[in-house]
Amino acid sequence: MKLAKTTALASALALCAGLADADSTVRFWYHFDNADNPINDLIAAFEEENPDITIEAENIPWNSYYDQLYTAIIGGNAPDAAMVKMFAQPRLVEMGALASIEDYLADWDGTDELQANLLDLTTGPDGTQYYLPVQYVVLYLYYRTDMFDELGLEVPTTCDEFREAANALTRDTDGDGQTDVYGFGFRGGKGGHDHWATFTLGREGVDLTDGITSDAGVAGTRFVADLFQEDGVFPPSAPNDGFQEIIGGFKAGRTAMTIHHIGSANGMVEALGDDVSAAPVPECGGGHWTAFGDESTAIFSSAEDKDAAWKWISFLSSEGHNTTFNEATGQLPVVKADSDAWSLHPQRFVTATVDSIPFANLLPNVPETSDFVNTVWPTNMQRVLTGEISPAEMNAAIAELFEG
């Protein structure tokens, strides 16, 4: 009896092992805010091509995406592959969490099909390739064409023109003594560092890791503070405003300009039609800076079947499938052929993106960038906007983080 039981158990185990050998599972983490969640179509297409691989995809809410990812890695429960951004890469490399994809890239036909320079931009801090680009965006200025026409304004190309336009656009339109339209929807909450960076980091000799406490650096932060405190061209809720608020405010006509990327273009056209257009962000203090919004996929060092994980992530960055992926996220494809055939967004937004590429930048590829994005920038910016600290103090706090 006992023998029979042992045999049964052993054969069950053997069966499981056999199954695991033939069939491997790739656990994939991603973040889509698209409720239709079209990733299921991609998975179905992939599994049809690769019947021996099962994809277990999990949509993780963006707000806590990285908190959850780091905790999962430390807890030994990391996914096999995931969507990742550049600012997280130094930290992930330091944790030893990423697997190099250099050998895979060398053998893959799709490598040459990716848009030029993207793989250079995503190279790791140690010179190794860990990231495979899957989509990109560049931040630009959204503006209300109807309001600009009404006031006879030109689209601002410098900070001075921007300030003038923002002041003119801030108005009480119905005569009840209340301001109804604000010139610019500023994102003072988490994620708004790109707005501030446009006004600050383009300036002569100013960089997050160097020269941020210089006069030019402080002038950038002061410019933002003045727009809010002196000119009152941001809505009063600006210190806490996040993505939802700036986009919602613009669509509802509460603001006349804001900065975001092509991902929100279709929603804006749906709400405003031809009254919305886009242009590169203004040039400030003699230089031009906008944020390059990157998104890649990566394989984790703990992945059991890295070959299977590679098959899946390279599938997402290959011709045709990359289009499907970006139709889900509303961003731009990284594959040349897909980019040429792209028709999801009205042309004016694609043009604004392409025109902005020459001065698009990433944040420094160092571990401190995570803390800058998540806590140091938002708390200090909010304190400047509410008058608790001076612009110089904010820049000093940033310098302290990066220079130690």
Added chain:
Amino acid sequence: MTDTPTPAGAPPRRALARQILPYAMLSPAVLVTLAIVFFPMVQTAWMSLHDYVLFRPNDFDFVGLDNFRAALQDEVFWISLRHTIIWIGTTIPAQLLLGLVTALLLNQAFPWRPLARALIIIPWALPSVVIALMWAWIYDSNYGVANEFLLRLGLIQQAVPWLADPDTALASIILTLTWQGFPFFAVMILAGLQSIPQSYYEAAAIDGASTWRQFWHITLPGISGVMVTAVLLRMIWVANSFDVIFVMTGGGPGYATYTLPLYAFLKARTNLDFGYGSAIAVLFTALLMVLVLFYLRRTGKAVQ
């Protein structure tokens, strides 16, 4: 009779079993508590003595009390402590007072009383995240109903960004939490009220005691035990709760709505600095323990 008396000197087996039984029955609960409450507590205390940043998992250096020393010199720690004191010191009395008034009202006889009693529990029954989102919308400076209401009444001239202004943000969240927590007091006190025999009031009325006298000498002593327990429970809950703050402002603008538990959470979970985050959590636990002991001593005497 199957039981034979045990010979002298041999261990009394049934007596032993009787002694062990309670422990055996309790041990599952104790073991679970040890595993999910006590062990993490000890682990937190242990981590607070180390330099432990999660994205450098191999560095776990013992640094003694350095984290605590750093906390005491940290401006944000003191800001958070001040907010925590305001947070506990205003939320609890406000909830207690509102709860007491509600309970007294609900103890009166009026039509639809059972319905009113059921409705009053709603804020307490809603999940904190729902409450936080709901109130964030109420306070919204562009579309919020609070501004609309006050503007129409002429009480304010301009829409106020309640949650984006450091002078009003904490107070706004305290109001939200007061609204959420007062039904708990109302229900507890109502139960206490109903345990006071009606004959006391009749006797007092015959003696000519005024309503106020009756309240002061019969009602209040009658519900004091319930109130002490409710305040104690609520004090611990309110002190530890940061979910509503986290959803409504995330601590902002700046540090305007930071409390100690929120600061510890952000340090550990967002900055991944578990050593420092644990130290703040340990300090906060110690402070709360002192507060609770002090409260129990004072009220223990008063109730007796």
